[in-house]
Amino acid sequence: MNIKEISEDRLVIFKDKNTLTIKEHEKLISLMQQIEESMMPILNVNVSYNAVTVQWDIFKMDVNDVKENIQTLIKNLDHIKIETLEKKIVEIPVCYDSEFGIDQDKFDMPIEELIELHTKNEYRVYMLGFLPGFMYLGGLDKRLYKERLDTPRKKIDKGSVGIAGGQTGVYPQNAPGGWNIIGRTPIEMVKEGIPIVRPGNYVKFNSITIDEYRRLNNDKNN
Secondary structure (H helix, E strand, C coil): CEEEEEECCEEEEECCCCCCCHHHHHHHHHHHHHHHHCCCCEEEEEECCCEEEEEECCCCCCHHHHHHHHHHHHHHHCCCCCCCCCCCEEEEEEECCCCCCCCHHHCCCCHHHHHHHHHCCEEEEEEECCCCCCEEEECCCHHHCECCCCCCEEEECCCEEEEEECEEEECCCCEEECCEEEEECCCCCEECCEECCCCCCEEEEEEECHHHHHHHHHHHHC
16 A cells, blocks of 8 residues: 655555455455554544545644554554455435436436336445545446536535446535436435445435335424
8 A cells, every 4th residue: 555645634545556346445444444543643534445545633743653653554454354344234215206316318218227227236335525425336237327417517406316427326415516316315314413324334225206205304304
């Protein structure tokens, strides 16, 4: 692994290749957890597809000491067995009604096939980013790959489920965006400031009717 400073209080630990196996990704997650549990004055640590980003309190530890500590943790990874993470699956209900799936017509298939393809897999959470609780999921069926919109929308509604390239995800709040929207979930992606998933978890989408969506949405708001 390589270490690179990106600011006076941040650095990134990364693998040379952009795509990793699940075991390699679990190794990054293990490194993230060890950094979180270390005695270093860590303010924030996040894992992505091929990297771990670390922020620390520069008034309590300088960059050279942080690097030295992280290099030791990396070396220790090579001498310990990385256990396969317990598979946690978070189920997310999605209404694929055309009222919500405003980009369904961009997919050259019947809506029934789109729903079947999107709900059949368990998607691995590789990273959170862009917005708090916005998850980047791997495992999308290639028949659903679709490039981002040429012109992003100024507002995507909270809970919208979208596809961009080979990724799928859920907008945790109203925000601008260029993903192709195929449905909407009534559940919150962030509860009491904490995302409902972490990197290494899996997500399973379940199709619901618009009446079920409205009921769940009403229950959430009451």
